Amino acid sequence: MKKSYTIEKVVLKPVQANKLPPILLVHGAWHAAWCWEVFAQALNQKGYEVHYFSLPGHGGTSLNKASLNDYSLNEYVAFLSDRIDEIQPAPIVIGHSMGGALLQIYLQNKKLPGAVLLASIPRYGTLSLIARIGMRYPRTLIKSILMYKSEVIVESAARSRELFYSADNPVDYRRTQKLLGPESMKILLQLMWYGTFKKIKHETPVYVIAGDRDKITSVPEQQQLAQYLNAKLTIIEGQAHCLMLEPKYKELINYVDKWVKNTVI
Template identity: 30%
Template sequence: MGETLEVIDKGSTTNAHPLPLLFVHGAWHAAWCWDAHFLEFFVDRGYRAAALSLRGHGRSATAKPLRACSFEDYLDDIDAVATTMPGDPILIGHSMGGFLVQRYLQHRTAPAAVLMASMPPSGSLASGLRWMKRHPWHFAKMSATRRSLPYVSTPALARERFFSATTPDSVVTACVARLQEESARCGTDGMRNLPKPELITADILVLGAAADGAVPPDEVVATARAYGTVAELFPRMGHNMMLEPGWATVGERIDEWLVERGL
């Protein structure tokens, strides 16, 4: 595919956990959001845990301008990393990454998947309308400039979208310092070529955050319903579930769920 992708890969598979975990980040983020806590957490429990940065994110290269990168490009990135791993990895996707995982599962196999504060199968239209209603001037400027980073990358805006009201300022500012521009195509890609849950056979755990400013609980519930399961919501937690102060409770639930399935 001609792209050099950043992959943070830690630990090794064990008899207890013979399949690797592959973590997929959301918009404006990169592999670092998983490396802050989650990768070591799962390595300590006997997993091989890897996180990729999609092209144009983190240290991953992109052969074309980021604004032109599509969800199909991002799916190629996930596939490129997954095919280098021993066996089909268990996929864990957050936000936009959760939407990509759903798309991935339509055509590729995986033993299981976890969706964390994921965009729902219905796509990003409702999210865009909420953003337009809450910040109409921001939305107008994004539409004109095709740039979205300025409207998520102040401490106040990042807290509104990614964190709960009680998250320490230090956590918010550390995240803000690492956010990057997102592809301008993502807004439209999130409204077309939607996942088809009826084609997906993998066992899926659906997790959400009760104080999420980006993906509200009702969308998490709708995602779970689409996959014939029940959403699990973490109270007083914001969108960035892997960085919030309660991140370990999320990790523990994922580990418990995987152990129950012999994974």
């Protein structure tokens, strides 16, 4: 008997019908739908219909391949495209980190009402990000490459806290670390190469948002990305990589809400 394939998807409907566009949230590497729960509820309270999901092999979404490492970048982008096509009218898409990379690639051939890149993988791919991790945790990176297992990087609660959160974030990082899972090494390696990200051909408004305490990407990389995409840029002070789980997540939502109402609607 063929094994059933499950996709974890969550939809939050607004209390009252309105003219606000729906919003789709796309998580990054090692994460899953769970990372959006609090953020999505707060965004929904602003009146938005909010959709979020888990990529294949993440959270409650099952694999339809033998291994997560068998998935390619194009397959992740196709999975995202399918989720976008399910939503009518077309959503504004918010992509975090690797999710921002998937969104950038999607926009090379397709158009959206709007796109928000949160602490996204920058224009030149993940090479600088991996180098940054390697300088901070050289043995961990070498072990991850030799074992061909990306989850080695986030298997320590203390290390995941350093990578993803600001020092004063009260998040229960031990709990969130247990929710982290493996990531496709094939995709992480594909994202290393310059040329992965090309100019967006269609006129989709883009908004780049990052934190100035991010240890995965950097403010100069986000500034360069915004300039390359002709996008609005906001840097939130005191915030680290997982912006949707940082103390100022409501401030982040206010930035997004204002941008949508001033730019998209």
